[in-house]
Amino acid sequence: xxxxxxxxxxxxxxxxxxxxxxxxxxxxxxxxxxxxxxxxxxxxxxxxxxxxxxxxxxxxxxxxxxxxxxxxxxxxxxxxxxxxxxxxxxxxxxxxxxxxxxxxxxxxxxxxxxxxxxxxxxxxxxxxxxxxxxxxxxxxxxxxxxxxxxxxxxxxxxxxxxxxxxxxxxxxxxxxxxxxxxxxxxxxxxxxxxxxxxxxxxxxxxxxxxxxxxxxxxxxxxxxxxxxxxxxxxxxxxxxxxxxxxxxxxxxxxxxxxxxxxxxxxxxxxxxxxxxxxxxxxxxxxxxxxxxxxxxxxxxxxxxxxxxxxxxxxxxxxxxxxxxxxxxxxxxxxxxxxxxxxxxxxxxxxxxxxxxxxxxxxxxxxxxxxxxxxxxxxxxxxxxxxxxxxxxxxxxxxxxxxxxxxxxxxxxxxxxxxxxxxxxxxxxxxxxxxxxxxxxxxxxxxxxxxxxxxxxxxxx
Amino acid sequence: xxxxxxxxxxxxxxxxxxxxxxxxxxxxxxxxxxxxxxxxxxxxxxxxxxxxxxxxxxxxxxxxxxxxxxxxxxxxxxxxxxxxxxxxxxxxxxxxxxxxxxxxxxxxxxxxxxxxxxxxxxxxxxxxxxxxxxxxxxxxxxxxxxxxxxxxxxxxxxxxxxxxxxxxxxxxxxxxxxxxxxxxxxxxxxxxxxxxxxxxxxxxxxxxxxxxxxxxxxxxxxxxxxxxxxxxxxxxxxxxxxxxxxxxxxxxxxxxxx
Numbered sequence: 001x002x003x004x005x006x007x008x009x010x011x012x013x014x015x016x017x018x019x020x021x022x023x024x025x026x027x028x029x030x031x032x033x034x035x036x037x038x039x040x041x042x043x044x045x046x047x048x049x050x051x052x053x054x055x056x057x058x059x060x061x062x063x064x065x066x067x068x069x070x071x072x073x074x075x076x077x078x079x080x081x082x083x084x085x086x087x088x089x090x091x092x093x094x095x096x097x098x099x100x101x102x103x104x105x106x107x108x109x110x111x112x113x114x115x116x117x118x119x120x121x122x123x124x125x126x127x128x129x130x131x132x133x134x135x136x137x138x139x140x141x142x143x144x145x146x147x148x149x150x151x152x153x154x155x156x157x158x159x160x161x162x163x164x165x166x167x168x169x170x171x172x173x174x175x176x177x178x179x180x181x182x183x184x185x186x187x188x189x190x191x192x193x194x195x196x197x198x199x200x201x202x203x204x205x206x207x208x209x210x211x212x213x214x215x216x217x218x219x220x221x222x223x224x225x226x227x228x229x230x231x232x233x234x235x236x237x238x239x240x241x242x243x244x245x246x247x248x249x250x251x252x253x254x255x256x257x258x259x260x261x262x263x264x265x266x267x268x269x270x271x272x273x274x275x276x277x278x279x280x281x282x283x284x285x286x287x288x289x290x291x292x293x294x295x296x297x298x299x300x301x302x303x304x305x306x307x308x309x310x311x312x313x314x315x316x317x318x319x320x321x322x323x324x325x326x327x328x329x330x331x332x333x334x335x336x337x338x339x340x341x342x343x344x345x346x347x348x349x350x351x352x353x354x355x356x357x358x359x360x361x362x363x364x365x366x367x368x369x370x371x372x373x374x375x376x377x378x379x380x381x382x383x384x385x386x387x388x389x390x391x392x393x394x395x396x397x398x399x400x401x402x403x404x405x406x407x408x409x410x411x412x413x414x415x416x417x418x419x420x421x422x423x424x425x426x427x428x429x430x431x432x433x434x435x436x437x438x439x440x441x442x443x444x445x446x447x448x449x450x451x452x453x454x455x456x457x458x459x460x
Numbered sequence: 461x462x463x464x465x466x467x468x469x470x471x472x473x474x475x476x477x478x479x480x481x482x483x484x485x486x487x488x489x490x491x492x493x494x495x496x497x498x499x500x501x502x503x504x505x506x507x508x509x510x511x512x513x514x515x516x517x518x519x520x521x522x523x524x525x526x527x528x529x530x531x532x533x534x535x536x537x538x539x540x541x542x543x544x545x546x547x548x549x550x551x552x553x554x555x556x557x558x559x560x561x562x563x564x565x566x567x568x569x570x571x572x573x574x575x576x577x578x579x580x581x582x583x584x585x586x587x588x589x590x591x592x593x594x595x596x597x598x599x600x601x602x603x604x605x606x607x608x609x610x611x612x613x614x615x616x617x618x619x620x621x622x623x624x625x626x627x628x629x630x631x632x633x634x635x636x637x638x639x640x641x642x643x644x645x646x647x648x649x650x651x652x653x654x655x656x657x658x659x660x661x662x663x664x665x666x667x668x669x670x671x672x673x674x675x676x677x678x679x680x681x682x683x684x685x686x687x688x689x690x691x692x693x694x695x696x697x698x699x700x701x702x703x704x705x706x707x708x709x710x711x712x713x714x715x716x717x718x
Contacts, residue, residue: 387548387602390508391562391618392536392569401561405552405601 001057002039006032008063009148015065016149023128024120024150031147034137041141048141050325050357051296056239056265059209061181064094065151088113089169095182095212096152110159113168116187119155126157131187134217134245139271143243146183146215153185153216156198160191160221167197167227167416172212174238179209186216190224190252197227199419202234202242211239218244222276223251227415230257231423236264236293243269248308250276257413259423260287260295261430267296267325272310274301274336279308285326286410288430290319299328303336306366312343315410317403317431318354326358326375334365343373348380348406403431461486461657462507462527462626467518469499469506476502478682480518484626487654491668491693492661494679495701500661501545503679504630508542509535522626536562537569539625539656543615543632550602555614558602559584559621566622587620591647609640616647623651627658633667645670665697680708 009016009032017025040057041048090113091098097115104114104122112123120127137144154170174180190196202212220226226246234240240263246254258268272281287295301310316324326345343360360373380402388398407427414420462484469477476499484490494500506513507520509532520527527535550558563583564574575583584598591613603611612632619627632644648658648671660671668676668690676693678686680701685708686692696704 381548383548384550386508386510386532387544387550388558389532390536390542390544391558391622392533392566393561394533394565395531397561397565398533401553401558402550405550408552 001054002035005145006036012063012065016151019121021120021124023124027132028148028150031137031144031150035144035148038138038144047298047327050323051265051267051294053141053241053267056211059179059211061211062176062178063149063181064096064176064178088164088166089171090154092152092154092170092172092184094174094176094180095184097154104155109162109164111162111164112155112157114155116153116155116185117151119157119187123155123157126189127155127187130189130217130219132217134219134247134271134273135215135243136245136271141243141267141269142213142241143215146185146213146243149183150185151183153187155186156188156196158190158194158196158224161193162191163195164197167199167419169199169201171201172214174208174210174212176208176210181211181213183213183215186214188216188218188226190218190220190226192221193223194221195225197416198229199416200228200230202230202232202240207235207237209237212241214240214242216242216244218246218254220246220248220252220254222249224249225253226255228254228256229259229414229416229419230268231259231261231426232263232266232268233261233426234263234266236291238263239265241267241269244271246270246272246281248272248274248276248279248281250305251278252276253280255282255284255413255415257284257410258286258297259410260285260289261426263289263293263295265294267294267298269298270300272299272301273304274308274310275304277305277307279305281308281310282413283310283312283314284410284413285314285316286407286427287314287316287318287324288407288427289316289322289324291322292320293322294324295322296325297327298325301328301330301341303330303332303339303341303366305333306335306337306339308336309340310342312345312360313410313413314345315347315406316345316356317348317350317407318356319350321351321353323354324356324358326356326360328360328373330362330364330371330373332362332364332366332369332371337366337368339366339369339371341369341371345375346406347375347377348403349377350379400428400431404428407431461523462659463519463521464507465519465521467506467520468516469502469518470514470516471502471512475516476513476682477506480679480683482659482677482684484657484659486625486657488657488675489652489671489673490657490659491671491673491676491690492659492679492684493663493665493676493693493696495705496663498679499682500663500679501630504542504545504628504661507535507628508532508540533565534569536622537566539623541619541622541624541627543612543619543627543629545631545634547603547606547611547615549604549606551604553602555598555600555602556584559598559618562618562622583621587617590620590650591617592643593617608635609637612636612644613640613647616644620647620651625656627651627656628661629658630661631663632660633662633664641667642670665693668693678704680704 103118106112135143260266285297289295312328314326318324328343330341332339345358347356358375362371385398411423464482467480677684
């Protein structure tokens with residue numbers, strides 16, 4: 001398997017490195033060497049024990065090195081209506097940044113939004129300073145592979161003291177006849193006292209087999225605020241691997257919320273380095289899986305400096321033969337006194353065949369900290385069910401109401417009202433068994449003939 | 461309306477109700493009193509359909525139908541209501557969503573269209589007045605963080621909302637201060653109609669100062685050992701349950717010697 005990727009790299013080396021500067025070429029060649037060394041993560045290692053990645057990788061995947069960032073009218077291609085957005089909306093098609101007017105835009109307040117491949121050309125100073133410096137290639141599974149094949153992705157730079165008023169929505173679309181293997185790479189830099197909200201929608205338009213190996217690096221400056229939402233609603237044949245690396249400076253606040261509503265194979269790795277005092281990180285996750293789906297959340301929070309706080313809360317409902325994994329780790333360094341770190345993972349198993357492997361753990365080297373961790377696995381509360389029955393709610397309705405209530409704790413943490421409302425509806429639909437891959441998240445494509453992209457969060 | 465004949469109920473092999481008989485007709489208010497452990501709450505739970513109990517023998521007929529054959533939600537849709545002694549907290553389920561789902565499921569059962577948002581809110585406002593429940597309570601999750609009194613008021617509010625034919629109130633007075641007790645009692649009295657009935661289960665006579673029963677039954681060791689008018693309740697308050705236990709004890713001895 002490893003050799004196959006290396007062979008693809010060697011064959012396409014010219015294409016991959018075309019129009020790239022020295023910095024990128026070096027980054028890639030360094031990455032492929034690390035990949036050669038480490039290879040595909042083995043299921044004998046703790047973090048991959050339950051994730052059968054080999055099986056997901058064994059298909060005859062197609063790599064698209066040619067498309068490049070392109071200008072296209074997304075609406076036309078998909079015969080869609082895009083309403084006036086209340087978000088800055090950007091689209092990634094098959095791993096490539098697509099744009100309507102310009103490949104990269106600088107807003108009036110100085111914020112830069114665009115494709116990463118273009119950003120490297122136009123803003124090499126910023127990109128070279130940050131790209132690759134947070135994503136530890138030795139740490140998480142396929143980060144080295146992503147870096148070796150690095151082509152395009154989203155680039156956002158928010159200058160000091162700028163609060164980006166609207167959330168930025170990234171829509172990752174996979175639409176290809178081929179069995180695509182894509183590796184988007186996102187880079188987000190927030191200056192001092194700045195603020196940014198990102199909404200990622202992972203979405204496959206096709207039922208074809210495809211694999212996404214995404215790496216995002218986020219640098220949060222002093223006293224800056226970064227909110228990140230991932231709405232993951234992919235087909236059973238899609239595999240989604242995300243690796244998110246966040247670095248925090250003094251006084252910064254981060255909130256990350258990963259909502260897995262559907263997906264054959266989803267593994268999210270979140271790595272937060274708290275490198276400052278008075279920082280706070282909230283890490284939330286919800287996974288609703290059924291059939292033979294697989295959802296894996298791995299979280300790593302490092303408290304390197306004193307007086308910061310972090311909180312992890314992940315909740316899952318697993319039906320049929322679905323399998324879930326939660327692995328949360330908090331590392332408190334020797335100097336990180338007065339750290340407060342909490343971890344919680346709660347699960348409901350609806351059948352005897354559904355499985356959850358949960359492993360919250362703490363590694364503490366400081367002596368003056370407040371940390372806790374916990375995990376629960378259970379069924380729906382029979383007392384609550386009877387209470388609902390006694391008011392005339394039938395078995396099905398009562399169960400749905402309780403499942404929805406369980407999930408809503410995570411949904412209610414969404415600070416954007418329109419998004420919260422939309423996710424609420426999606427979760428309800430999902431629990432009623434109505435949300436299919438063709439009744440998409442923020443995008444609608446109920447009817448194949450007249451696919452409609454409704455990206456406006458307010459309109460749903 | 462409700463006929464219970466020779467009902468025997470056990471949990472995990474332990475007999476709780478032993479030959480229980482009761483008949484409730486429309487327009488009546490029955491009070492069931494008894495010491496702790498006599499089987500009062502078991503009776504309420506079995507009527508509502510809690511499946512942790514085993515009905516070993518006996519008949520329960522409600523509105524001419526075999527109640528024991530009906531699942532709990534159907535009993536509720538057919539007009540049966542249980543006011544819980546310990547109302548369950550359900551975080552994440554809002555009172556509004558809960559009541560709206562309940563009323564619409566009931567309407568569906570009778571072939572009626574669901575209430576519109578407007579109709580529903582109007583009904584909520586109307587019913588809130590009956591139990592003097594504060595608006596903030598209906599905006600919260602079901603019973604979550606409610607005080608004891610608020611939880612009981614909420615039970616009466618739900619009862620007002622669902623307009624049951626037969627309400628079983630299981631120790632609705634326990635843990636209430638006198639003001640809350642009055643509110644609960646006023647609610648029950650306001651909802652009394654010629655075509656509905658209620659069974660008030662209580663340990664103390666106190667509640668019966670406000671809800672005047674037509675019949676008072678004393679439950680002891682799984683069956684009714686004495687029935688009478690409201691005066692019986694006053695007698696119980698004065699003398700306690702000891703004399704009842706003695707009387708019942710004599711009967712038990714008499715039975716065992718037969």
